[in-house]
Amino acid sequence: MTTLNRRKALALMGASVAASGLAAPALAMNNKIKVGALRFTSHAGNFVAFERGYFADAGLDVEFEFFQAAQPMAVAIASGDVDYAVTAVSGGLISLADKGAIKVIGGALSEEEGIDGQKFLASDAAFQAGVKTPKDLDGKKFAVTQAGSSFHYMGSKMAQAEGIEMSFTPLQKVGAIIGAMKSGQVDGWSIVPHIAKPLAGSGAVHIIGNVSDYLPDYQVTTVFTSAKHAADERGMTESFLEGFSRGVDDYAAAMIDNTADQDAMVDLIHKYVYTDRPRDKAAPSIINGTMRLNKGAALNIASIQDQLNWFQSEGLVDADITIEKLVDTSYVDIIGA
Incomplete structure (x- = not known):
């Protein structure tokens, strides 16, 4: 009897997928996943992707789990309680990557000249x-x-x-x-x-x-997942990044590039951010939170390397951890190399 892993199965199914007109990520259809998030405007890529059906289009049934800090989110990814998340690089995240538990697979929030930042x-x-x-x-x-x-x-x-x-x-x-x-x-x-x-x-x-x-082009947050998902669930991971990236594009069009309806986007984000305030009170804060989210989840690898170097210099993580341990560069465009 022949046993097929996911990658082999995808290869064998490629011809039928092409014939049906479906993208490869659609093979992940009906995968239930949990996505970690903070109730920040900067997490709007996920919220837009969920509300406008982009995750569903990519074959994912998404449930959000909300956190109040970065490091607990990293622990949740490592334990398998959460499948994908967007958060800042922390000492805890780096140490878990060193143990083979998690991988950074893309970039999210970043400082960009001309856009008000942190x-x-x-x-x-x-x-x-x-x-x-x-x-x-x-x-x-x-x-x-x-x-x-x-x-x-x-x-x-x-x-x-x-x-x-x-x-x-x-x-x-x-x-x-x-x-x-x-x-x-x-x-x-x-x-x-x-x-x-x-x-x-x-x-x-x-x-x-x-x-x-002090930190121009700082890659503030990253997209990350478990090392197991990055290695063994490529179709599902690409599906997540596809849906997330479509959400980011809509967010940027409305909130940064002024080519789409900002009021509608504020309404959407308000379902998740400043939910304890009336919409008219929440809107200015939501708009004030507008920062660049990287198109296509591209990752500024130079910024990530600088962060890793700092954590090591402070003795917060092991000195021998490499960027390859932390980042899987095969999923998105790498910038700043």
């Missing part, structure tokens, strides 16, 4: 005490979710560039950081604009700089 913030208490620029955070407390998070990376790279020292305060969740900033328990933070701008508008914090000034 901000450095000062609490009102710190601002009133003289913290007017990122350099003024010397000797101050800088909030992060966890040690080895993207917040830690951004703060540390800024501190290195400015020649200052800060103490990093882990508070686990974005909500806890916002509370600590408002109460003056921490002095500084960096966050996406749809959170930064409303907080600054309320007077609770002050915008004192741009992350892009």
Whole structure:
């Protein structure tokens, strides 16, 4: 008896697929998957793909699981509780990749010149005490979710560039950081604009700089999956990336390129982001969160390498981890090489 793995089966079925007019990812029809997400505008590619049927067109039955930080999402991918996710590179993600548990397969949110991006913030208490620029955070407390998070990376790279020292305060969740900033328990933070701008508008914090000034072309978030899915479920993984990329295209057309209906896109995103606010109150924050999502989930490999180098230099991950351990470059275009 001959046993066929998925790849061989796809090869044998290629002729019939071509005859039927279906793309190869349609072979994944009716695959039920869980997608990890945060309730951020920057995760809109997934929300659009779900709401407009692009995942369904690609043969995927998607259920979202929502998280409040990056590292728990990486653990969920490694354990098999979630199939695909978009999140920032963290020390936890890199360590799980080193153990052969996960792979980065694409890029999502990125800093791009000409598009408003992430901000450095000062609490009102710190601002009133003289913290007017990122350099003024010397000797101050800088909030992060966890040690080895993207917040830690951004703060540390800024501190290195400015020649200052800060103490990093882990508070686990974005909500806890916002509370600590408002109460003056921490002095500084960096966050996406749809959170930064409303907080600054309320007077609770002050915008004192741009992350892009220190990290141009920063690949803020990545698309990732389990190493098993990347290796053994290529059809399903390509289907996910196909649906996600179509969602990203619609998002960019409406929110960045102004070639599609922005109001309709805001309505869609509001189903997932700022759901506790009326639409008219949520819309400005959703619009403020508009940043570039990479077309076709292209990945800036130079930025990922810089992040890996930083985590290693800080002793947060093993020094011998290679980019090949972290990234499967076979799925999407690689830029910045």
